[in-house]
Amino acid sequence: MTDASRGPLAGVRVLDLSRILAGPTCSQLLGDLGATVLKIENPATGGDDTRQWGPPYMKDGAEDTDLSAYFMCANRNKLSVAIDIASADGQAQIRRLAGVADILLENFKPGGLAKYGLDYDSLREVNGKLVYGSISGYGQTGPNASKPGYDLMAQGYGGIMSLTGEPDGQPMKVGVGIADVMCGMYACVGILAALRHAEATGEGQQVDVALVDSQIAWMINEGVNTRLSGEAPLRRGNGHPNIVPYGVYETADGHVIVAVGNDRQFARFCQVLELPDLAGDARFATNPARLANRDALAEHLVPAIRARTTQAVIDGLEGARVPVGPVQTLPQVFASEQAKVRGMVLDMEANGLTLPLIGNPLKLSATPVTYRHPPPRFGADTDRLSRDDPFAEE
Incomplete structure (x- = not known):
């Protein structure tokens, strides 16, 4: 049963096997739009790697929690379920969940889930309508498919570093993991398109999205400038290749x-x-x-x-x-009336803690985004596996 007050994706079930940033960015968007997201985390490692990517960490009293700022930035509106997919029981649990899910999202190396029987070809036999989103560094095909993918490598390989930085300086990455974030956004668009097709026809499919492909795609005007001229663009610092000034x-003071x-x-x-x-x-x-x-x-x-x-x-x-x-600093950004009025400064309560987050930029007039679940502690929702319907939201 869907509930429109929960958002346009209310009732959509997402089985999230992704970690780090690209996949979690995608699943957080889906969750904000109303989908129920079960985040599967490895009990052998303490969950998503980014739980340990700090400081800073959210504190409970004087103690650090497993809620690093990095983890919290991309894991709102998810429920944490601890499953060891390397075990036979864990694989059975994933197949059970995939059988009733609408979307599965993963960012293992291409072919990495096949040894567990959790690849697309295996799970489509369990659920023919399943939309299976695969995020990787270089994609499921091509000569680099087996190489690991990280944001910095994608920025380097995809070209953005070659034109970022001062003219006489070294190539420079963007200050945040933009290749990961944009890949997660492209993945979200592709998954929602595949979901519409599945709902209309009953046919699921695999959505293959690569960090490097995404990064090349958002080279936009500089990419087409290069295609047209055949020349590599120059680094211009904060200058624009096509507009002056x-x-x-x-200034005198900044x-x-x-x-x-x-x-x-x-x-x-x-x-x-x-x-x-x-x-x-x-x-x-x-x-x-x-x-x-x-x-x-x-x-x-x-x-x-x-x-x-x-x-x-x-x-x-x-x-x-x-x-x-x-040119504002981040403290100035979050203190600005503009950010507050637009809902970009978001605080969520969790077990007596106030988690400082960043809001979703989507403003939908009829079915706005909702903030139902704060970033979860590791394994906090594992007991859902004993329910008849683990995806059911209260």
Whole structure:
């Protein structure tokens, strides 16, 4: 029985064998949208590896718990069930759960679950409607399929590091595990598409999503720039390959982001900086000209912006309808009224503890996301295995 108040995926059953970040990101999204997610954790290792990826850890009194910040970031709205899939009993339990699940999610190495009889071909015999999501480093096929996949390797292999960082610096990864996170999002979209097909036809399928494939996909404009030109893009720090001025500029008391998207905005931008002649200068009057003369333009803009405070630049450019914004620290982000009003600052109560989390960005007018279960302690819901319906939510 579905309950629309729980979200658009109320009644959907997810058997989650994934760990670390990409898979858990996907299953947390499904859980936020109302699905019941049983997170299967290995009792031999104490559960998901990220439970030990700290500090910081949530404390119970003076003691660290197994709720690291890393674990909590991607494991809301899940129920933790301890099962050893290397044992015959554990394999039988997984087959039982897969028989009534709508979705199974795993991120083992390709072929890694076959030795347990828990691969897609085996479980489709148990449940022909099962949507079986497989996340791996390089995918289920290809010459690199057997290689392990980590976010840093995916960022390196997929190209983003080659164009991130200062022009004269070393290749640089993004500051968070973005390859993992985006892979989890792509996996969620693919799984929901397969689920719709299964509900319409009764036919399940395997959804094969790779960190590297996902990372290549979100190279977007720089990727197509390369395909079209045949040339590798240059690292430009915070500069943009196709728009000038667009980047981070030093002010008298900090930094500011400026994003001038067209020539009309550039003319207003120059007025605010009291450099009106630049807008009529043939070297800078159009975006192609500004791209060709990027360094010459910077010689005018850098000192003009550096002479003003951050707030003065923001006030002036906002008044002139030129895109501008601050560079905030994370404490500033979570203290901002914008983040609070948009529900991005989320606290969940669990056994007397207040868990500080980040909210889901999806805003659905009829079936909003729900926060039903805080990130679980390891094995907290294993007793569900004795129930007739382990997926039933109270």
